[in-house]
Amino acid sequence: MAWTTNEIAKHKDARKHPGGPGIILKYAGHDATSAFVPIHSPDAIQRNLSPSQCLGRLADTKGGEVDVQMGHTQDEMRVEREMKRRPPLNQILNLTDIEVPFYSAGTDDEVSLRENRRAFDRFSSIRVMRPVSICDPSTKILGYHSSLPIFVSGAAQAILGELNITRACGKANIIQMVCTTDSAAALPSQPLFFQLYKVTDTAASTKVVQEAEQLGYKAIALTVDAVVVGNRERDVKSLWVLEQQEGKNSGYDKSFGSSAVNRRNAFDSDLSWKETIPWLRSITKLPIILKGIQCVEDAMLAVEAGVEAILVSNHGGMCILMVWLSNSKDLGLMFPRRDVIKAVCLGSKAVGLGRPFLYALSAYGEAGVTKMLDVLHREITISMRLLGAASIRDLTPEMVERVDWEPVRQRNTKL
Ligand SMILES: Cc1cc2nc3c(=O)[nH]c(=O)nc-3n(C[C@H](O)[C@H](O)[C@H](O)COP(=O)(O)O)c2cc1C
Secondary structure, three states, rough: EOOHEEEEEEEHHHHOOOHHHHHHHOOOOOOHHHHHHOOOOHHHHEEEEEOOOOEEEEEEEOEEOOOOOOOOHHHHHHHHHHHHHEEEEHHHOHHHHHHHHHHHHOOOOOOOHHHHHHHHHHHEEOOOOOOOOOOEEOEEOEEEEEEOOOOEEEOOOOOOOHHHHHHHHHHHOOOEEOOOOOOOOOOOOOOOEEOOOOOOOOHHHHHHHHHHHHHHOOOEEEOOOOOOOOOOOOHHHHHHHHHHOOOOOOOOOOOOOHHHHHHHEEEEOOOOOOOHHHHHHHHHHOOOEEEEOOOOHHHHHHHHEEEEEEEEOOOOOOOOOOEEEEEEEEEEOOOOHHHHHHHHHOEOOOOEEOOHHHHHHHHHHHHHHHHHHHHHHHHHHHHHHHHOOEEEEHHHHHEEOOOHHHHHHHHHOOO
16 A cells, blocks of 8 residues: 555654654655664554554655665764764763764753853862872762762663663663663663653553563652753754755744654643652652752652652753752752762762763764763762862762852952
8 A cells, every 4th residue: 555745644643653743754755764763762663553553655646656765864964974073982081072962952042051051160169188099989879879979861862772871881880760762771780760751641651650660670750840842942943954955844843842843742741749749659669759850849849749859950951950869868959960079069969961971872882971981980089089078978068169259259358
């Protein structure tokens, strides 16, 4: 049976695609493997489509069959160009060296993204005359050993496969939060947390959580800061440019970024303290992390609701600012990645990193992630020593102070 692109666009099943029918149309008549594989789990087709949904061979609008075109798309050629331009891995000295433009996008005019980066530059302090020749940056996160006070904050769309992140983290003893849409096979004894986007179909979310528990995940991180997806203008612009270059109208809704297109239909926008936490507690024994708390009032409500931890986050400036982690005993600020140590001083148990793992993975695969963790280990240990801390326990609020230019001047005049 042959189908025209118009018929595909109108078909109810194509319209159910979480990424919208536009992306299906974009690849209609082409080999879509390179677009499909990076953002779908290997069993996505088996899990979501019945054999009867295999509609047949594609056809052009005149009814003739379309050959699968094996040529490169603009996206593929752009990736190839960028891969040739990347520096050798041994020249990567810090996390900024591996930044990839796509993942850097924030929402709207990116004020939150910039403020996320700036906010913690204002904190600084160094203590001297403290023995630090032996320095141990390891800690525990929800009771699980971690070699550094960081973990992987779930970020879907890991272009070279999130399993490379899992493997590198397993070897380095770093905990990974795996996204709802991704899959991971942990090394033996490697703890993984599961990131949950609750969807409107509560039974479907219940099934996903229970599967995660059976698979051995150690915690459920319910994302609460993305009930509506931010408008990632940078994503939209780059998509539009690419579509123009390709001379096609892909059918994308250009008022939303690509991820928004993936998500806007299914997410439950009615999360509430009254309904959602009791529901989650009733279906799992795993500790609950609320990912995306952004103010003290909600942090206190989270404590009242009895969740084990909160992650203060605005999706890295992609949805609406920073990150806070707590458990029933502690509340703590969590800072952007360069300020991991300052965050721990102010009470965080750990700092979640999202994009750095994606950058490292996209450019260099597992070796890139391992390199990035080496860089982080070096930076964190040097920072601790310079700050005067030999262990994570030594990182206390007294170790840092907020320094603003104006108050510093005022303070100096009083001296
Ligand atoms: C490309 C991309 C995809 C993401 N996908 C998810 C997701 O599926 N679920 C989620 O809870 N957070 C997601 N996030 C947010 C990250 O978990 C993290 O909160 C954010 O990137 C901030 O950390 P960073 O500044 O280190 O990147 C994503 C972030 C990026 C950049």
